[in-house]
Amino acid sequence: MTVFYLKFLITPTLMLAISLAAKRWGTHIGGLLSGLPVTSALVMLFLSLEQGPGFALQAVPGALAGLAAVQATYLFYYQMTKRSGALIGSIAALLVYALSAVLISHVGKVSVSVALTLLLLSVIIAVTTKPSHSGQSKVVSLPRWVIPMRMLTATALLLVITACAQWLGPVLSGLLAPIPIIAWPLAVFAHVQGGHDELGAxxxxxxxxxxxxxxxYLAINMTIVPWGTVPAIAAAVVLAVVATFAVAKLLQRR
Incomplete structure (x- = not known):
């Protein structure tokens, strides 16, 4: 029961904190924070606590496939909405996500998912690098219902994945973990209110x-079994945060 109550406490609190930070500091910081493994870390944590570290380890290939699919979806939406509106772009992007997630997870190889993710990230960073992104970052005004929606959706997603984990299996459970609950609404609202440049940010x-x-995910893949749940996930989260802001700083200097 303690684990069950932790889901209701930790998940909405983190969603609220990141959403308020994104609202306060603008689209670039919002994108960075929404890209961090918040939902993913919570899913892996509770999968490991409830199903065992071995189950979480088996979920990593699916999670990496899901991560690649998410990035393919962002790239598709960014490119498509140069010529179409947000509504058509969103519907088409969801179809792209479903198709790419199925195809990449069907391959089932960590090396393929990692290589594809790195390729997609390189392309995204290249096509979205513009002088307007190097300095100022607009604050996008979101409707009041968006933040509560994120909190409820993230909590519901976590409860569904962890409750149905044995039925879903580790691969599908992992595939659902990287769903961008924070980033996707933020991206669409930034696009609608701020234009294509803000979407790019x-x-x-x-x-x-x-x-x-x-x-x-790569750290989890190497440490979750030998180290145990909490130390492995804590170390992996620290690595993710340090790597994210180190790369952001490096790209900013360039």
Whole structure:
């Protein structure tokens, strides 16, 4: 029961904190924070606590496939909405996510997912690098219902994945973990209210954050069984945060 109550306490609190930070400091920081492995870390934590470290280890290939699919979706949405509106772009992007997630997870190889993710991240960072992103970052005004929606959705997703983990299996459970509950609404609202450049700032920040997520999953893959649940996930989260902001700083200097 303690684990059950922790889900209700930790998940909405983290969603609220990151959403308020994104609201306060603008689209670039919002993209970075929304790209961090918040939902992913919580899913892996509770999968490991409830199903065992071995189950969480088996979920890593699915999670990496999901991460690649998410980045493919962002790249598709960013490119497509140069010529179409947000509504059509969102519907098409969801279809791209479903198709790419199925295809990449069907391959089932960690090396393929990692290579594809790195390729997609490189392309995203390249196509979204513009002078307007190097300095100022706009603060996008979100409707009041968006933050509560994120808190409820993230908590519901965590409860569904962990409750149905044995039925879903480790691969599908992992595949659902990287779903961008924070980043996707932020990206769409940034696009609608701030235009394509602001969408680019969110997508770019999320791509940089995804490098940390990639490190998170690779660290989990190496340490969750020998180290145990809490030390492995704590170390992986620290690695993700350090890697994300180190890369962001490096790219900013360039």
């Amino acid at each position: 969110i997508v770019r920040g999320n791509a940089i954050g995804a490098l940390g997520v990639l490190g998170f």
